[in-house]
Each structure stands twice: as structure tokens, then as C-alpha cells.
Amino acid sequence: MKLKSIRYRGIRALNASIHPYKADIPKGTTDFVIPFAEFDVGDVNLIIGENGSGKSSVIDMVRACAFPEILATLVRENPIGYCPPAYSLNFQNGHRATYSFPYVPFDLDLSIDFAGCETSxxxxxxxxxxxxxxxxxxSAKHRKLPPPFLRADQLHYRHCGHVAPVIDTQCVEELNRVRADLAGLADRSKDFKDSELRYVDGNSLIDCGDGSVKICLGDDSDVFNRIPAQSFPSGWQSYAATxxxxxxxxxxxxxxxxxxxVHLHPKLQRLLLRRLLAIAEENGLQLFISTHSAALINSLGNDVHHKMSVKLFKTTNGFVVTALDLASTLDALGYKASDILQSNCVIWVEGPSDRIYLNYWIKGHNGDLVEGVHYTIMFFGGRLFRHISGAEFVEGAQEDAESVDDLISLIRINRNSAIVFDSDKSSANATLYKTKRRLQNEFGSQAWVTQGREIENYLDERLLFNSIKATHKHAMNMLQTGQWANLLEYEIAAVPNQTSQNIRTASKVKVARDYVKTHTRVDFSAxxxxxxxxxxxxxxxxxxxYDL
Known part of the structure; x- marks a missing residue:
């Protein structure tokens, strides 16, 4: 049974202030009551915010419907008069659980240490x-607990920061799933790939059942070393246990x-979120996750699960709001763009349409490679060409480069960097611009200069124009074709009695999104x-x- 929405008022610090409503209260009103705030939830819900902003309050509102002993912790000792605490959980099947908290106990003989709780x-x-x-x-002094709305087997809670990981057979199985991504661990399933030899058991870890685990290390994959599970890296333990x-x-x-x-490197955080999403989809679970992690937030955009709705919320100023702007969300958490430093490989591109096509081709060529886990695609923007360098030290850039002292070394940001950019050539005899020649030389074999005019020239022209027509309804004809053509230029029907040009240029991003969505089979022949x-x-x- 999944939740559909949550309504709340006066729950701890959530929707407990009159200030957001003052402008709408008519003068002379003496009986104003703060209205309920409400938000719809999805299959997977990430909740972020500063400490004390209300993340755990959201979690506890849901948790209390199966564990009513925590209900009393959801309200203040002295609720504000115009804000009687209450909340309701609305479920997708039409069921509803409502909790209201009067200011005084129902039994007036009780001390002020008690408060009433009414359930409906x-x-x-x-x-x-x-x-x-x-x-x-x-909680030991409650007179009588309200009945739980959900059974204990319908709702489950885990605070990863308060639970000591216990490594068992299931945990070892989870670690074997990501063995290729665990530093120092051998991937026995991929050894001897060029011969007929195979290990009897391809697992890199084997549970001994006595608190110890046989582990195959990357520097000696022919033998196992038996170690206590408690000696595992704390990040491995946390990942596996969760x-x-x-x-x-x-x-x-x-x-x-x-x-x-908790305890996880950003790479393992991204892998964990990917695994949690996969488990939730496979088993029909509904997840509520509170976090401070920039890596988890960034991963939401990379792990698209078409069968699940994934929502990001932030608790701010006493409300739970949908976080639509990830940039401002990260800024609110106090993070910078430094998460790029945690990636093993960075691919620099001119703009978002290049990223769309690269991910499309990478997935079509090697489906094991995952953006945000194995590589990151970053934009430098065509206008910044003159200010970037592929030299490890900007002093090593060519002396005829533009203002060497002003260059930004992309290699110093991440040593494993590649760059992809358009040639912008209009014919086979045309030459690259000076700056592009410099970058091609500095990045060497990791510089991909398109063999055609632009990245779109790698696409099937007929299918590309179908995407142009799908996103630009007035498109009539493709203006040019061929390796050196600007394939995004198209003609529209001439308007009588008007002398304006009937040539337009399609939106790179709109066309790219439609193309990769419509044509799932990748053609590498161009x-x-x-x-x-x-x-x-x-x-x-x-x-x-490692090999994938």
C-alpha cells in the first residue's frame, strides 16, 4: 500500500508559523487557523535540507502510522493557539490516516506531561x-497507544547512522554485485577472458558463515584471504548492510x-542509490530517503527509471517543497561543483546536446558504463574555447596560444579527461580554427574532433529530419545534406506578401532529446x-x- 500525499500543520517546526499567511488574513480576524500544507509523493522520494529543517519530521510522520509510540514526539510541548497540530497520510487506494493533537489530555485528571492524540x-x-x-x-508512560494504521511488515525504518552494520550472506552477495567497483578487490568473473579458463566460483567474496569472509584481492587474484567481516572497509559494510x-x-x-x-565515498553513494532504485522497482517498494549527499542528488538525473516516479524534496522555512532547481538545491546544502573531482573520468563537451548523444552512443556500445559512476560529462561551452587548455600545466601550452596565463587546465581538474567538439568545417579542404588545433594537440588521442561539420552529422539524416519535424511543426524541408552541411537548418512554408526569410535553425537540445528517445537502436556506421x-x-x- 503506497502513499499518495501528506497533509500537515504544526508538526514540530513544519507549517507552524503564521508569518507566511499574514498577508492573506483579513484585518480584525481573531479566529484564524493555519491551513494544512500538502505535498504529493512518488515511488522514490529524496528529502534534503539543513539540520533541523524537518527532514526527519517527514520520515517520522510516516513511521508513526506503524509505530505509534513516537506520535508524541511530533508535537511541541506548547503548541501555538492558531496552529493546532495535525497531519494526515493519504494512500493511493483511498485509505487515509489522520492524527490530531489537542492542547490538553482527554483525561483532565492527568498532569500536563500528557497530551491528547486523536486518530481517524x-x-x-x-x-x-x-x-x-x-x-x-x-513512551514507557503512555496510558494506551493508538492502534497502528499499518502493520509492522508493511512499513520499515532504517537510520544508517545509528545502525552498526552486520555482514551476513546477503551482504556478501550485495558486495559481489559491485565487486568491479570496490577498490582493491579482484573481479574473478572477468579473469581469463581471452581463454577458456574460468574459476569454479566467479565471486570475489565468499561468506564463511562464522563472521569471516574469503576475499580475493586485486593484486593476487589466484588465492583467497580469509578476514573477519568486521575488518572490511566501513564504506563496504555500510553499502552492503543498507x-x-x-x-x-x-x-x-x-x-x-x-x-x-554515512561512510560512503561519492562513487559508492551513486552505486547505492542505483541499487536501491533497482530493488524498489523489482519489489514494488515505496522509498523515503533523507540525505545531505550531493552525490545522491546528482544521481537522480542520471538514473531514470521509467516505471517509477522519483521526486526530490527539500525542507525549508517550515515547509516541504519540490526541489525543481538542483543548482540552487546544492547551493542550499553548502556544496560546490567539487563533486566532479570524485569521478574517475571526465568528458568535456560544448553543450547539453553533445551530452545527450554521447550518453546515447556510450550506452549503445557498452551498457555497463554508467554516467555518474564511471564517467562524468561536463560542459565548457563553445565561447570558453579560448580560455581552456589540455596541457597539464598551463605553462606547457603552446606559446602561440591565446594569453597563456589566462588558460584553465582541464587536465589538472581531472587527469583522465577527454574532449569532444565540432570541427565546424564547411568542406573537406577547410582547416580547423587555431584554438581547436591547439586543443587537439594538447589532448592528443583523447581529443575527438567530429569528422563532419558538427556532431549531428553522425546521425541518420532522414531520422534526424523526422526529429526536427517532431519538435518544429512548421519545418518543411532540410536545407542541406551531407558531411559538411548544417543539418539543423530547415525551410518553412513561405508566407504570402511577406519578404522575411523562410529559413530556420532547429533547437539542438529539443532535436537531440527526440532523436535518442525515438530511435533506441544505435547506428554506428556514419x-x-x-x-x-x-x-x-x-x-x-x-x-x-578494470574491464567491463
């Missing part, structure tokens, strides 16, 4: 109501996870595309120090 459960047309008095500070915990939850349940990034994408994928693999 709507299931299948029937309403169940209860009134209980809960101790504000000590993934193993989720995979063993019952199907179609709600799972709450706080701070899954120009040198197959050679270039093979070289680039091999470079990514080498940068990650």
Missing part, C-alpha cells in the same frame, strides 16, 4: 476513531531510510563514429582500472 482511520468506507493520552517525554536490508523487505512495503551516505566511440569507451574503462 478511513478504510474502505469505514471510519475508525480513537482518543488516547500520550506522555510527552517518556542494500541487503532493503532487498529483504517484503514486497510492496514502505521503506524509510535516513542518511544512507563516418568514424564506431572508431571514436570505441576509443572513448576504452578510455573510460581504463580510467576506472
Amino acid at each position: 482511520f478511513f478504510r474502505g468506507g469505514a471510519i475508525e476513531q480513537t482518543e488516547q493520552d500520550l506522555h510527552k517525554y517518556d 542494500a541487503a536490508w532493503l532487498v529483504t523487505r517484503p514486497k510492496y512495503s514502505i521503506c524509510l531510510i535516513e542518511e544512507p551516505e 563516418l568514424d563514429l564506431r572508431e571514436r566511440i570505441t576509443h572513448l569507451c576504452d578510455f573510460i574503462v581504463r580510467s576506472n582500472h
Whole structure:
């Protein structure tokens, strides 16, 4: 049973202030009550925000419907008069659980250490109501707990920062799934790939069942070394324990996870989110995850699960709001763009359409390579050509380069860097611009200069024009064709009695999105595309120090 939406008022610091509503309160009003705030949830929900902003309050509102002993912690000791605390959980099947908290206990003989809690459960047309008095500070002193709305097997909670990982067989299985990405670990399943030899067991870790694990190290993959599981790197333990915990939850349940990034390098954080999403999709789980991790937030855009709705929320100024602008979201967390330094390989491109096509081709050539895990694509923008360098030290750039002292070395940002840019040549006899020749020399074999005019010249012209027509309804004809043509230029129908030009240029990004969405089968036959994408994928693999 999955949640659909959450309504709340006066829950800890969430929607507990009159200030956002003051402008709408008529003068002379004395009985104003703060309205409920509400947000719709998805299959996977990431909640971010500063410490104390309300992330855990969202988690606890959901958790309390199966563990009512924490209900008393959701309200202040002294609620504000115009803000009677209450919240409701609305489920996709039409069921609803509502919790209201009067200012005083129902039993007036009780001390002020108690507060009332009224529940109203709507299931299948029937309403169940209860009134209980809960101790504000000590759950052991509750007079009687409200009934749980969900069974304990329907909702599960894990705070990764408060749980000591225990490595068992399921954890070892999870580590074997990502063995190729664990530093220092051999991937036995891929040894001897050029011969008929194979290990009997391709796993790199084997659980001994007594608290120890046989492990195959990368510098000696022929033998196992037996070590205590508690001696594993803390990041391995955290990754394995969280993934193993989720995979063993019952199907179609709600799972709450706080701070899954604890002890994890950004690369492992991205792998963990990818694994959690896969488990949730496979088992029909609904996830609520609170986090401070920039790596997890960035990964949302890279891991697209078409069968699941993934939502990002941030708690700010007493409200839970949808985080539409990831840049401002990261800024609110105090992060910079430094996450790029954690990637093993960076591919520099001119703009977003190049990224769309590169991901499309990389996935078509080697589906094991994942953006955000094995490589990152970054934009430098065509206008910055004159200010970037592929030399390790800018002093090493060519002396005739533009203002050497002003150059930015992309190689120094990440040693495993490649660059892709358009030749912009209009014919086979045309020469590259001076700056592009410099970058081609500095990046050497990791510089991909398009063999045609632009990156679009690697595409099937007929299919490309179909995408132009799909995104630009007035397109009539492609203006030019061929290796050196600007394939995005098209004609529209002439307008009578008007002398304006009927030539237009299609949006690179709109066309790119439509093209890769419409044509899932990748064609590498154009120009040198197959050679270039093979070289680039091999470079990514080498940068990650293993074979895929």
C-alpha cells in the first residue's frame, strides 16, 4: 500500500508559523487557523535540507502510522493557539490516516506531561476513531497507544547512522554485485577472458558463515584471504548492510531510510542509490530517503527509471517543497561543483546536446558504463574555447596560444579527461580554427574532433529530419545534406506578401532529446563514429582500472 500525499500543520517546526499567511488574513480576524500544507509523493522520494529543517519530521510522520509510540514526539510541548497540530497520510487506494493533537489530555485528571492524540482511520468506507493520552517525554508512560494504521511488515525504518552494520550472506552477495567497483578487490568473473579458463566460483567474496569472509584481492587474484567481516572497509559494510536490508523487505512495503551516505565515498553513494532504485522497482517498494549527499542528488538525473516516479524534496522555512532547481538545491546544502573531482573520468563537451548523444552512443556500445559512476560529462561551452587548455600545466601550452596565463587546465581538474567538439568545417579542404588545433594537440588521442561539420552529422539524416519535424511543426524541408552541411537548418512554408526569410535553425537540445528517445537502436556506421566511440569507451574503462 503506497502513499499518495501528506497533509500537515504544526508538526514540530513544519507549517507552524503564521508569518507566511499574514498577508492573506483579513484585518480584525481573531479566529484564524493555519491551513494544512500538502505535498504529493512518488515511488522514490529524496528529502534534503539543513539540520533541523524537518527532514526527519517527514520520515517520522510516516513511521508513526506503524509505530505509534513516537506520535508524541511530533508535537511541541506548547503548541501555538492558531496552529493546532495535525497531519494526515493519504494512500493511493483511498485509505487515509489522520492524527490530531489537542492542547490538553482527554483525561483532565492527568498532569500536563500528557497530551491528547486523536486518530481517524478511513478504510474502505469505514471510519475508525480513537482518543488516547500520550506522555510527552517518556513512551514507557503512555496510558494506551493508538492502534497502528499499518502493520509492522508493511512499513520499515532504517537510520544508517545509528545502525552498526552486520555482514551476513546477503551482504556478501550485495558486495559481489559491485565487486568491479570496490577498490582493491579482484573481479574473478572477468579473469581469463581471452581463454577458456574460468574459476569454479566467479565471486570475489565468499561468506564463511562464522563472521569471516574469503576475499580475493586485486593484486593476487589466484588465492583467497580469509578476514573477519568486521575488518572490511566501513564504506563496504555500510553499502552492503543498507542494500541487503532493503532487498529483504517484503514486497510492496514502505521503506524509510535516513542518511544512507554515512561512510560512503561519492562513487559508492551513486552505486547505492542505483541499487536501491533497482530493488524498489523489482519489489514494488515505496522509498523515503533523507540525505545531505550531493552525490545522491546528482544521481537522480542520471538514473531514470521509467516505471517509477522519483521526486526530490527539500525542507525549508517550515515547509516541504519540490526541489525543481538542483543548482540552487546544492547551493542550499553548502556544496560546490567539487563533486566532479570524485569521478574517475571526465568528458568535456560544448553543450547539453553533445551530452545527450554521447550518453546515447556510450550506452549503445557498452551498457555497463554508467554516467555518474564511471564517467562524468561536463560542459565548457563553445565561447570558453579560448580560455581552456589540455596541457597539464598551463605553462606547457603552446606559446602561440591565446594569453597563456589566462588558460584553465582541464587536465589538472581531472587527469583522465577527454574532449569532444565540432570541427565546424564547411568542406573537406577547410582547416580547423587555431584554438581547436591547439586543443587537439594538447589532448592528443583523447581529443575527438567530429569528422563532419558538427556532431549531428553522425546521425541518420532522414531520422534526424523526422526529429526536427517532431519538435518544429512548421519545418518543411532540410536545407542541406551531407558531411559538411548544417543539418539543423530547415525551410518553412513561405508566407504570402511577406519578404522575411523562410529559413530556420532547429533547437539542438529539443532535436537531440527526440532523436535518442525515438530511435533506441544505435547506428554506428556514419563516418568514424564506431572508431571514436570505441576509443572513448576504452578510455573510460581504463580510467576506472578494470574491464567491463
